[in-house]
Amino acid sequence: MTSNQDRRDFYSRIAAHYDEIVVNDVRYEAHVLVPQRLLELYAKPHARVLDLACGTGLGSMRFFEAGFDVVGIDYSSGMIDVARTRPYSQLYCQSIEDELPVPDDSFDIVTALGVTEFILDPAGLFKRIWRTLQPNGLCAVTIPKPTDAAAELGIKTYTVDEFLKFFDLDDYKLLDQIEFYGWESGHLGKLDGRENDPHHRVDYAASFLQKKSG
Numbered sequence: 001m002t003s004n005q006d007r008r009d010f011y012s013r014i015a016a017h018y019d020e021i022v023v024n025d026v027r028y029e030a031h032v033l034v035p036q037r038l039l040e041l042y043a044k045p046h047a048r049v050l051d052l053a054c055g056t057g058l059g060s061m062r063f064f065e066a067g068f069d070v071v072g073i074d075y076s077s078g079m080i081d082v083a084r085t086r087p088y089s090q091l092y093c094q095s096i097e098d099e100l101p102v103p104d105d106s107f108d109i110v111t112a113l114g115v116t117e118f119i120l121d122p123a124g125l126f127k128r129i130w131r132t133l134q135p136n137g138l139c140a141v142t143i144p145k146p147t148d149a150a151a152e153l154g155i156k157t158y159t160v161d162e163f164l165k166f167f168d169l170d171d172y173k174l175l176d177q178i179e180f181y182g183w184e185s186g187h188l189g190k191l192d193g194r195e196n197d198p199h200h201r202v203d204y205a206a207s208f209l210q211k212k213s214g
């Protein structure tokens with residue numbers, strides 16, 4: 001199991017090549033599919049978005065194109081340096097497992113893409129997300145599904161039902177769920193000089209939730 005410090009260093013080392021590799025080699029889809037579905041569900045001309053574990057900013061691109069105001073948080077300084085080349089209104093370099101540096105009830109949309117496999121306390125994270133969302137605000141997270149390959153990688157995985165227990169359904173309404181291919185580890189290892197890393201494949205679900213208003 002990789003420590004948080006190792007993971008942060010890993011993402012900082014690969015940051016300059018992350019977009020190219022995840023789009024072309026890994027054929028990552030979360031950063032396209034999840035924002036696309038959120039835009040359909042949200043259907044308003046403006047939004048304030050919080051992208052948790054924003055990385056280089058891939059998952060914010062559709063929101064920039066829509067003219068939304070986007071704030072990003074990531075604990076890798078290398079990833080944040082790349083994100084600074086994109087039109088975020090604010091970026092913070094810190095763990096999303098710490099208190100989030102944003103006001104209560106201030107976002108229409110909160111996303112956490114490609115990161116829950118690394119989160120130690122998902123229930124704590126979803127309490128913090130709830131705090132930052134406006135009433136009726138939307139939240140979307142990717143969920144790494146249990147497979148033999150994911151188990152060999154030693155990452156956290158969940159069935160969708162297990163994962164939804166981290167949300168208090170008195171606070172949130174479940175709007176939708178989708179399932180799709182997540183990522184393959186071998187391509188990322190190559191970026192870090194490990195040519196022979198096995199290609200363990202991780203599959204994702206994504207859940208879309210709405211903060212209840214009352």
Ligand SMILES: C[S@@+](CC[C@H](N)C(=O)[O-])C[C@H]1O[C@@H](n2cnc3c(N)ncnc32)[C@H](O)[C@@H]1O
Nearest residue numbers: 011053054055058059074075076095096113114
């Ligand atoms: C697979 S990348 C996903 C990046 C982006 N969301 C995307 O979809 O392209 C995982 C990101 O999560 C970040 N990360 C992992 N654990 C984190 C934590 N506890 N707090 C903040 N960022 C974290 C890493 O630095 C990395 O940028």
